[in-house]
Amino acid sequence: MAGLAELGRKRETRFGLLLITPAVLIIVMLLGYPMGYAIFMSFQQWNDKLGADHRAIGLANYEQLVSDPAVHEAMGLTAYFSVITVVGGVALAISIAILLNRTFRGRTIVRVLLLVPWAVPPVVNGIMWKLIFDGSVGIANTILKSLGIISASVQWLSDPAATMNILVFAETWKLLPFLCLLMLAALQGVPRSLYRAAAIDGADAWNTFWRITLPNIRGPLMFALIVQSMWSLKVFDTIYVLTGGSGGPAGGTTTINFLAYLTNFSNLDRGYGSAMAVGIMILVLVIAVFWILVFGGFNRKRRAADA
Amino acid sequence: MDTSPTMSYPISRRNLLQLGGLAAGTLALAACSTTSPQSSAGPLKTGGKPSGQINILDDNTNSVFKDSTIAAFEKQTGIKVASYQQGNFNDLHDKMATMFAAQDASFDVVMTWAGWSAEFGQAGWLQELDKTAVPSDLIQPALDAVSWRGKIYGLPKFVSVQTMFWNKDIYKKNGIDPHVAPANWDEFVKLAKKLTTGSQFGYACDMGNPAGAYQNFLRMLLICGGEMYDADYNPIFAGEAGVEGLTKLVELLQLHRVMDPASLQITNASDLADLFARGTTGIVFNWPFQYAVATAATSKLTKDSLGNGLIPGISVTSASIDGSEGFAINKYSKNKEAALAWLQFVATETVQLQIVEKEGWFPVSKSVLEAPTAVAALPVLTTYKETTRYVTKRYGTPWGNEFDQALSIQIINAMNGKTSPKDALASAQTTAQGLVKKYLKK
Amino acid sequence: MRESWLSRNLRHHLTAWTCGALVIVVMVIFLAPFVWMIAYSVYPSTALQAGVPDLSLTNITLDSYGQLFSDPMFLGPIVNSVIVGLSTTVMCMAAGAACAYAIARFRFRGRQPLLLSMMTVQAIPVIVLAVPLFILLRSVGLYDQLLGLIVTYTAFILPLVIWMLVSFFEEIPPSLERAARIDGCNRLQIMYKIAFPLAAPGMAATAILAFITSWSDFFLAKVLTSNTAVTLPVKTAAFQGLFAMDYTSAATAGVITAIPVLVLTLVAQKWIIRGLTEGAVKG
Structure with missing residues (x-):
């Protein structure tokens, strides 16, 4: 009897492996080689403009990465961008989700329209914000002027800090729908009875949020934070279109991923650019692990389900 | 932060080792595929009767080529332009750099200007032209736009001066x-x-x-x-x-x-x-x-x-x-002679006159600059002729x-x-x- | 007593009004930029760029739509994008659902590292992979081919798909499957007769995410296509020429690029919301 169970278990495992194979094969075949190639290049002196004589230089590219002031600057910008889009974005998403979780007329249509920014491809996103924030023909200036808030046109995209803020705004606009839906869905999963109990205990809104809502949407919150951290650290398309492919003005929107792009494609310094990209990958993983640690591991619940 | 051993936390040392093994495997694969440097075979000269077909990658500045030049070129030389593709100038650099880095021969002719001639020329990705293949009456800034450190990597298609x-x-x-x-x-x-x-x-x-x-x-x-x-x-x-x-x-x-x-x-x-x-x-x-x-x-x-x-x-x-543009030949092209024929065709008087009259760019050769019909079509040419007396530079560098x-x-x-x-x-x-x-x- | 009831009623109304106002503000912020782009696609840009935009209805023209839809150089990319988007979604869902189901249901060694490496793949910046990917696709004859884009996107999107689906499948009570097993269903039957239908809303939400991701991609499409397989975002970005910035065409192309995704999300919104409610996010 025990032997039969063992056999069944083996068969199960084999079936499981069979199911996994196609996905793993596609990923390894398509990404394994390029990934290995990139890691290999990151240990090479490999600048296409210096001809074809590549040579192994050990960790030199990574040493440069640590000491390069351009990298420091880009990391600063990345931190600014990511903290606002991740923490601010998720916080805003929770607020909007709470707002939309109430019952009101037209709730469905509002939720549907909420999806609009999500549907706009990044390339289009960039063009759109240019039409709005252009210093001479953008509608933002026209509106602010007619409201009497400003008297002369504001050059949104000529000041490094302002351009960065517009980028933050554009990305937040784009990512909010997904985060909102995620949070909305999470809120709907919180049992009503908990809220009723809190109300009976006389808890105010703020207390209810911290004691009931937040602990009960912990899982989705972690998922949102991880996914958004990845997207924020790797933001590219919107910067490319918004700044005419430059990461400007004055490098004001050159985040670390955009710097990796410039190094790889503008400067054709593939070795250093690869080291930068590998660095970004490690950074993304570290941050993902950080969120997992903060939220106490992503398989605690799974373990509970196994038992 | 709580890091007690009882906490279920998904990364173990064993897992990391497994990942490392995967990375090492792909690394080995990558190491096998390093490309060896190409041997160069000297500057390209005009010679023989080129035939076959070519593919051209251009920016979207000109429409005269697809409208009429290609047909005229095919008729006169018997070379077929299998594809003429136009890309956004801002996107072209990345695309070309990727193709060159992979030693790709999808395009025989690519668009160039002072910056790219220097950059891609120094990288060894553009075919150097012999002096004999270059028309004699080219305007200097036009020639500069396709050269880097005395080597000529293409021929100009139009001159642009502010x-x-x-x-x-x-x-x-x-x-x-x-x-x-x-x-x-x-x-x-x-x-x-x-x-x-x-x-x-x-x-x-x-x-x-x-x-x-x-x-x-x-x-x-x-x-x-x-x-x-x-x-x-x-x-x-x-x-x-x-x-x-x-x-x-x-x-x-x-x-x-x-x-x-x-x-x-x-x-x-x-x-x-x-x-x-x-x-x-x-x-x-x-x-x-x-x-x-x-x-x-x-x-x-x-x-x-x-x-x-x-x-x-x-x-x-x-x-x-200067902001002149030109065409260059991909070092990895399989039909360089035919590509050169296209470069030379674009620099001819007939094509240059069309570029001046239909699109408003300046011609690459002195003879067309003097043509009365050109000045009539493009009054700005008068100013341009004056600018040739003064310094016009771009300093394209790698x-x-x-x-x-x-x-x-x-x-x-x-x-x-x-x-x-x-x-x-x-x-x-x-x-x-x-x-x-x-x-x-x- | 009566007074207190009044004030509570008043407060209730006030809250409702404030929330209503907030909802409207949020919706305006969400929709206005897109509406403005639609305006750019139907008004001549001179009318919009004047000191005070001239929005009279008589100015509206659909010329730019007509122009783009009659241009074979634009129709090709539309067809390409549709094929690539749908195929990628189908492949992601087929391979992803099987893989996610196995991860959720079977205990085998390497399950955790597998999920972990899925996360690693998510962490790779695409930029660094462009050249080796190009070399790889060209060497197998898939450069500038729709199939090349499809498999590449599938590989990039699969990890996220698997990630999401695993939590959907884990939400399904194993007892249902055990019951089916006793009724004589084999493993495969249980999977597609019990698990998949139960996870359908979640799968729909995931599929939409996969579609949107592949439909929107710009960078890979730019590098991995040149002519026959060019997709919509690449074509759209190309309207920003160095000497030919055509805002009307760019806006029109932008609207056209966004519309299919919009329609799709609108049609499937019930599923998306239900899917997200029931699954992924309870991780």
Whole structure:
């Protein structure tokens, strides 16, 4: 009897492996080689403009990465961008989700329209914000002027800090729908009875949020934070279109991923650019692990389900 | 933070080792595929009767090639143009760099200009041409646009030099004689001041991206009689001429307030051209296509209200910057002879006349420049002929991308008053010295 | 007593009004930019760029749509994008659902590292892979081919798909499957007769995410195609030429690029919301 169970278990495992194979094969075949190639290049002196004589230089590219002031600057910008889009974005998403979780007329249509920014491809996103924030023909200036808030046109995209803020705004606009839906869905999963109990205990809104809502949407919150951290650290398309492919003005929107792009494609310094990209990958993983640690591991619940 | 061993936490050392094994495996695969350097077989000469087919990658500046030139070329040479593809200029660099890096031969002919000729030429990705394959009466800036350090990597398809455009209607409104161009910079500033009223600005330019910042600085440097590099490519732009030029540029924005502040966020010449065509800007320095944009149906200007002349100088009478484009041959092309035939065909008088008449660019050869029909079709040509008497440069270099990026940060900071022109240029020059050393192995 | 009831009623109304106002503000911020782009596609840009935009209805013209839809250079990319988007979604869902189901249901060694490496793949910046990917696709003859784009996108999107689906499958009570097993269903039957239908809303939400991701991609499409397989975002970005910035065409192309995704999300919104409610997010 025990032997039969063992056999069944083996068969199960084999079936499981069979199911996994196609996905793993596609990923390894398509990404394994390029990934290995990139890691290999990151240990090479490999600048296409210096001809074809590549040579192994050990960790030199990574040493440069640590000491390069351009990298420091880009990391600063990345931190600014990511903290606002991740923490601010998720916080805003929770607020909007709470707002939309109430019952009101037209709730469905509002939720549907909420999806609009999500549907706009990044390339289009960039063009759109240019039409709005252009210093001479953008509608933002026209509106602010007619409201009497400003008297002369504001050059949104000529000041490094302002351009960065517009980028933050554009990305937040784009990512909010997904985060909102995620949070909305999470809120709907919180049992009503908990809220009723809190109300009976006389808890105010703020207390209810911290004691009931937040602990009960912990899982989705972690998922949102991880996914958004990845997207924020790797933001590219919107910067490319918004700044005419430059990461400007004055490098004001050159985040670390955009710097990796410039190094790889503008400067054709593939070795250093690869080291930068590998660095970004490690950074993304570290941050993902950080969120997992903060939220106490992503398989605690799974373990509970196994038992 | 709680890191007690009881916490279920998904990464164990064993897991990391497994991942490491996967990485090592792919690494081994990658190591096998390192490419060996290509052996070069000397400059390409005209010879034999080329045949077969070619593929061309161009930017989207010209439409005359797909409209008529290709058909004429096929008819005359018997070579088939299997595909002619146009891409956005801003996207082309990445695409070409990827193809070249992979030694791809999808395209035999690719579009080039001063920057790419130097960059891709030095990388060994463009086929060098023998002097005998180059037409003899090419204009110097046109030849510069396809050369790097004495080697010729292609042939020009049109010449583009900046000239001054002004709005005669605005001149008249402000009581200024619309027929006379300013003789020097001081006159230009005086004029621009008079033209600046309310939301109307005397002057606008496009320095919103690195290439734009570089161009606008270079123009100022040249009209101050300065140079970017000496004969050995030692950067010298931070000298007196450079500082004077940048100071005068900053003054236009900060002191005289005649420069449209939008100039700092305009990322390309077409946006500048559109701005000018909206009729609220007095003067711009722009490429020849400004003529077509300003006289188009949607423009507030007409042929009669558009003024054109030389860019006023500071230490010299005038000077200008070059933006000529050309075609080059992919080093990995399998049909270089046929590709060369296309390059030469585009430089012929017939094709050049069409580019002048239909698209408003300047011709690459002296003979077409003198042709009366050309001048009749494009009045700006008269000004262009005058500019050939003065310095016109671009300084395309392999380190252009890195340098533009570094320089533009300094220039924008200087424009925003965050640093002095002198310090800005000194810093950029230090960067440039490092780049020159790196790429010329000095 | 009565007074207190009044004030509570008043407060209730006030809250409702404030929330209503906030909802409207949020919706305006969400929708206005897109509406403005639609305006750019139907008004001549000169009318919009004047000091005070001229929005009179008589100015509206659909010329730019007509122009783009009659241009074979634009129709090709539309067809390409549709094929690539749909195929990628189908492949992602087929391979992803199987893989996610196995991870959720079977205990085998390497399950955790597998999920972990899925996360690693998510962390790779695409930029660095462009050249080797190009070399790889060209060497197998898939450069500038729709199939090349499809498999590449599938590989990039699969990890996220698997990640999401695993939590959907884990939400299904194993007892249901045990019951089916006793009724004589084999493993495969249980999977597609019990698990998949139960996870359908979640799968729909995931599929939409996969579609949107592949439909929107710009960078890979730019590098991995040149002519026959060019997709919509690449074509759209190309309207920003150096000497030919055509805002009307760019806006029109932008609207056209966004519309299919919009329609799709609108049609499937019930599923998306239900899917997200029931699954992924309870991780």
